[in-house]
Amino acid sequence: MTNANLRLILGAATALGLGAATQTFAQDSIYVPLLTYRTGPYAGSGIPIADGMRDYLTMLNERDGGIGGVRIDIEECETGYDTKKGLECYEQVKPKKPVVMNPWSTGLTLSIIPKASVDKIPILSMAYGLSAAARGNVFPWVFNPPATYWDGFSQMLEYIANKEGGGVEKLKGKKIGYIYLDAGFGREPLPLIEQLSKDFGFTPTLYPVAGTDMQNQSAQWLNVRRDRPDYMIMFGWGALNPTAIKEAVKINYPMDKFVSIWWVGEDDVKAAGDGAKGFRELNWHAVGAEFPALKDIQTRVVEKGKSQSPKEKVGSNLYNRGLYNGMLIAEAIVNAQKVTGRKVVNGEDVRRGLESLNVDEARLKQIGLEGFSGPVKLTCADHNGHFPTYVQRWDGEKFVKDSDWIKPMSAKVDPLLEADAKSYAEKNAPWPARTEACDNKS
């Protein structure tokens, strides 16, 4: 046998072997990649979220042998919260047939939205990403429950109006500062702010913070001191959050008038010391580890050395945020198995599973998360749900609930979302019309 023939045979054998291995891999497990960031400037926010997501799915593998008897193949890809690296991760995991993509970056989400329908991989951008993606008829492959950034902003306005005595008319004449990461994430609510400021008569003052200046915000806060906004709203991430809170303390900005979107962790506030008492942020789930599912994570994952999280971080705000994301992934797979009757589901199946997601109180109790969060239900038309959130307050040691559940201003936000979705489709023409069948119209 010549060397060339030998190489050909070996090559063919290797290819067959690989093919067989892939086949076995595909039949034995459900592949769930997690695009995370445990390194770089945003690791402070990324690590607890990655831990929460991973630990919940690992717990299902350890306790139940996976979902419906099929093990979940969890793989992390480090993006560093960098869209370019995130896209590399996307291409890297794509051949392994992921059933759902969790980008954990608004910038990355915006980049892969056009790919989702082509690659048949649903995107789960949980409470981040493109707000207009809530419109399932335009974005059948994108899901962003339980609330959009636009919902969140309107909920903060509602909270402010309530503090002022109730009714949005109380916003009239107020000056509302908006400090934000000057990136896709922070810029996302700007069109809404422009519209709502006209509708409600408040004056917005904008304080963008470049990614390179996250730890160097004194000029922005001097502007705050000069402008004296009645309230401050923050859309921060990574190192922006602790620095902003420290700077706010430094200029004696009243903490009870400083409200953030849902991305501030305990460590971000602790860094500012006692002066941060009273700081507020939105949330939609509980903080703490006193839930059966979290106890299972402690005993079956953390204590067995299968988690990267320190024990004391289990139950913290952003850890639970990641856990909630893990729960949504798992429930979408459970649903996909129900809808299709198949145990080993693919991306198209999970898209259907997400579209008919219905995690009600009974289901939350069943999965060990009773009272952890409100129910979440999606439909073909509504991929978000626009669920209420509440405001939590930092008491110096922990976050405590500070308000009732606050509904988004849907009457104002929904038409804007509709218009934005339409505008997105027009700008990205020819945007494919929805052809996917609907399992759940209401």
Added chain:
Amino acid sequence: MNPLYQIFVDPFVQMAGAPDLFAQTIWEGFVGGMLYALIALGYVLIFKASGVFNFAQGIMMVFAALTLVGLHEMGVHAYIALLLTLGVMYLLAVGVERAVLRPLVNQPDIILFMATFGLTYLLIGAGELVFGGNPKTMIAKELGLPSGGIDFNILGGLVSLQRIDIAAAVIASILVAGLAAFFQYTRVGRALRAVADDHQAALSVGISLNEIWVVVWFAAGVVALATGVMWGARSNVSFALQIVALKALPVLILGGFTSVPGAIVGGLVVGIGEKLGEFYWGPLLGGGIESWLAYVIALAFLLFRPHGLFGEKIIERI
């Protein structure tokens, strides 16, 4: 309002109308500028001694601060942790000299520059492996650094100085002055300047390049530690701090890569300039101009002083 008025008149009217805010802005810029100067000094020292732009200076700052906080978290007393961190930075200097500089001696500058890239990723990896990627709170209180602020009701308003910022400015000034004196008046300093002028000539008069490199890299490590402590206390200790170090680039363009006074003046010009720019002119451009304004200031200076404010004018024969 007339745009020309907004650009050329209104900011100065605001400065005169609220002198307390003007003073506050200058102070914030001064503190930031001193810290930029300190970072730039680390670059200058190494550039002078080995002719290489040390890309790893930013991560050295993070690594030093992480080591300090990490050791303290392991139960080591703050001051002992500080000494041990200095020891680690010394070992790093020796390691760099042995593993990077010595084998690459006489190689083109670009090779050495690329080696500092490698060092950057090595330190990032080592830092994350040992201490994790989670941000940490600087042990400012344990190190005896002050906290809180002092308010002055002056200039028709309030000027508030944070004690940690005062400490940062004082420590940075002492370090800058101390290092400048050390390299100006001591035997090692003269040797460094000889090495900076001509490696071969320095070798011919018995100066040990290897020793000088260790001393300089250790000095850069000390500077990195001081900057990491101060900036970490103002924000937190995380890998995001290395981005702050990039602000030293316009400082170096402005001050020149070989000038210690240039680093100081450049740091202050950039620090104060960017704060004034962001505060008085930023709103005209939608805010957030600080991130690029420093480079514009540096480029404007380059138009008139291509070698920087204090850089050496090098004439090469062709």
